[in-house]
Amino acid sequence: MAGTSSGGEEAVSPGPIAFEDAVLVTRFRQGDMQAFGALVAKYQDRIFTMVLRMCPNRAEAEELAQEAFLRAMERIDQFRGQSRFYTWLFRIAANLTLSHRRRAGRVKFRSMDLLDESGGSQAANLADEAAGRHVVRPDEAAMALETRHRVLGAMDELDDEFRIVLVLRDIEEMDYDQIAQVLDLPAGTVKSRLHRARCALKEKLADLVGEA
């Protein structure tokens, strides 16, 4: 595929986070399970969020996220350290999630799971807030449950190939090059799909967009 090598790794200049990950990966390769646990703890929320935005059933999302970490660790010898570990990890998680969705025939979970997801999420957030674990961003608090439900529902109607680009950009905040690496797509395709995804979403949420 254009833009990446066969292994999907592209040379990057190592920053402090990449360096920290490289140290943990090396320790895990030497048999240190605590290093593996540290990598999971570091990325579990981001991977879980990405998978959940693609596959709104929480139980399935958790299973897929766990499997992504397991696959990454089982194939750790294939990680050559030329790309960021987190890009490589997201690539595995995205492939796993998209394959799962294709196999499942993109079953619609909306009617029950979005309700469960919204309500469940809110309940979980309340519990987290009570426990002092969940830091609520001001903009997050401002988003009414109904609005959240609408946005998630509209995203769920997008085709997976468009939705994943939207999730990686607007939720995970990756830049176009990172998305291209994760999805093994040319950057031009990422740009085009993202725009089409936003246009489709804008149409579905026209009343909310007008208010915003």
Place this chain on the structure above:
Amino acid sequence: MIKRNKTSEQLSAYLDGELSPAEAAALETALANEPALARELDGLRATRALVRRLPREHAPDDFARRVVARLERRSLLEPGLHEAPSPSRRWLWLAAAAAAVFLAAGVATYVALLMFPHGTPPVAHAPQSSTADQPIALAKAHEAPPRELFPVAAGGDGGEGPGRSAPGHAAAKAG
């Protein structure tokens, strides 16, 4: 129309800061001259804001513990699954494999010399297959010159010498 679509497609990239300075400047000129384009940009900005305001989810509290437990369980079921072979271990395996091949070749040569000290085995003793009985072996020996039977008897793998095609093998390959 194509130009309009292309300009429209630039809007998302503009919002994301993914245009080159020249592209951004060109788009800003278009935005200043086309109110419809500017409205489209506002709509895309508002849409992006809605998605960005979705809450970050949190993996369950015991997520990491469960993943580690699953990895350990798999390691027990499939030993070596997560042990990337070190370069020295890889070389060790290659050396052992090479030694085994040389040893097998040496033993085969030694046995062949013991059994056929004069080089050519008697035709009647050439086995055609593990289940071949003597009359069939003799009958086949009459069908072809003894010299051509020898490589089959000595090599036992069908051979790849010139002039000896193996239709079954070829068919198997083609299939």
